Amino acid sequence: MPESSPVLIVGAGIGGLTLALALARRGIDVTLLEKRTALEEAGAGIQLSPNASRILIDLGLGRALSRAAGEPARLAVRSGRTGALLAASPLGETMRERYGAPYYVIHRADLQMLLLDAVRSTARIRLHFGRSIRSIDRNEADVAVTAEGMSGAETFTGRALIGADGVWSKAARLTGDSSEPVFRGHVAWRGTIEASRTPPAIAQDETGLWLGPGAHLVHYPIRNGARINIVAVTENPIAERGWSRQGDAGVCRHRFRDWPEPVRALLDQVDSWLVWSLFDRSARSRWSRGRTTLLGDAAHPVLPFLAQGGALAIEDAAVLASLLDGASDVPAALARYEALRKPRAARVQEAARSNGRTYHLGFPLSAARDVVIRRTGAALTDRYSWIYGWRPDAPAA
Numbered sequence: 001m002p003e004s005s006p007v008l009i010v011g012a013g014i015g016g017l018t019l020a021l022a023l024a025r026r027g028i029d030v031t032l033l034e035k036r037t038a039l040e041e042a043g044a045g046i047q048l049s050p051n052a053s054r055i056l057i058d059l060g061l062g063r064a065l066s067r068a069a070g071e072p073a074r075l076a077v078r079s080g081r082t083g084a085l086l087a088a089s090p091l092g093e094t095m096r097e098r099y100g101a102p103y104y105v106i107h108r109a110d111l112q113m114l115l116l117d118a119v120r121s122t123a124r125i126r127l128h129f130g131r132s133i134r135s136i137d138r139n140e141a142d143v144a145v146t147a148e149g150m151s152g153a154e155t156f157t158g159r160a161l162i163g164a165d166g167v168w169s170k171a172a173r174l175t176g177d178s179s180e181p182v183f184r185g186h187v188a189w190r191g192t193i194e195a196s197r198t199p200p201a202i203a204q205d206e207t208g209l210w211l212g213p214g215a216h217l218v219h220y221p222i223r224n225g226a227r228i229n230i231v232a233v234t235e236n237p238i239a240e241r242g243w244s245r246q247g248d249a250g251v252c253r254h255r256f257r258d259w260p261e262p263v264r265a266l267l268d269q270v271d272s273w274l275v276w277s278l279f280d281r282s283a284r285s286r287w288s289r290g291r292t293t294l295l296g297d298a299a300h301p302v303l304p305f306l307a308q309g310g311a312l313a314i315e316d317a318a319v320l321a322s323l324l325d326g327a328s329d330v331p332a333a334l335a336r337y338e339a340l341r342k343p344r345a346a347r348v349q350e351a352a353r354s355n356g357r358t359y360h361l362g363f364p365l366s367a368a369r370d371v372v373i374r375r376t377g378a379a380l381t382d383r384y385s386w387i388y389g390w391r392p393d394a395p396a397a
């Protein structure tokens, strides 16, 4: 297969879109296949830590990001039992100074739109909506994927195929890994409100994290402070597959009925909730087979307790693009990508799981946790400098 043949990407989520841009920027043609007929993101926010924002800025998205994203002044951690402030750690300018890139918060639809705009204005990228992959054929010289669309099946051929199709990855199944993600009893409730409806006791310019028994709550501003994004994570024995369903506000309020008044007042303002069952899996034992590999949630979904799933997908994209740039041996480049990324993905996954355990501790263990948080104080985010300080040119964990 000539070096000019495209790289095939399955899935136009954060990971697939970023990879398409990163490859095109290096002069590599891309065919991007997305099963949805249009990209519509949930009405929810996403945090983009410096390890991810730096990559998007390097891809030329700095201006678009600075228009759409905000930088909360600090991370404030509070007890969901007593309401007490446990610690506050500066974000904003401090993160920029420390890590050389902003800690952004942004509406998912805005992030997707700016990635999509960039993809659409890049001649090297051919984006096909409404194409759900059905089969993958690999051989030594190339790889072909057949995708089902409105007008029947179509086959695309390229030098490599990257499965960026999320936690339920069909690309992974078609290339030999049929393991299923695991539900560990966490459900995320997501909603947004107009900032003007924020209860006075909730600061609008910070990322707030409230820790309580069996649940936690995160809020931060999006849309240049015009809206507040709220994520409440509760424990629930029953899972529902799929990205989202409507949640019953009464159920959410009931779950937080014993929490401090500012939390209850905040939850009261949310008119509509989307609910996600959170699925986890260990980083797959093998991502790459010949000319195919996996990226982002397809390879290593991350529980959202560290806000790193999207960031890792963006990191994957940067590393993979640099390894495919000029690669004469594509399978070797994909194997190298997997070897570089797997330890970091596993470490971040484990750190997120660990947060899930400590965030939800009940009394009295929560009291010991709170002492540690108080002692750490403003240095709270420093223990993640190995995450935020990561750079694609020094890709080890």
Ligand SMILES: Cc1cc2nc3c(=O)[nH]c(=O)nc-3n(C[C@H](O)[C@H](O)[C@H](O)COP(=O)(O)OP(=O)(O)OC[C@H]3O[C@@H](n4cnc5c(N)ncnc54)[C@H](O)[C@@H]3O)c2cc1C
Residues within 6 Å of the ligand: 010, 011, 012, 013, 014, 015, 016, 033, 034, 035, 036, 045, 046, 047, 048, 131, 132, 133, 164, 165, 166, 167, 169, 170, 171, 188, 190, 231, 276, 278, 295, 296, 297, 298, 301, 302, 304, 307, 308, 309, 310, 311, 312, 313
């Ligand atoms: C509650 C919650 C909060 C989160 N908060 C953060 C945060 O603050 N920061 C952060 O970095 N991460 C966060 N994450 C994680 C982040 O959302 C995911 O890790 C990220 O979206 C993964 O991106 P991806 O591109 O790998 O997969 P996805 O976003 O799942 O994209 C996969 C794409 O593939 C397409 N697709 C699927 N199957 C097929 C097929 N057969 N054929 C073609 N296309 C297909 C899908 O339609 C989709 O467009 C959070 C997650 C949750 C649940």
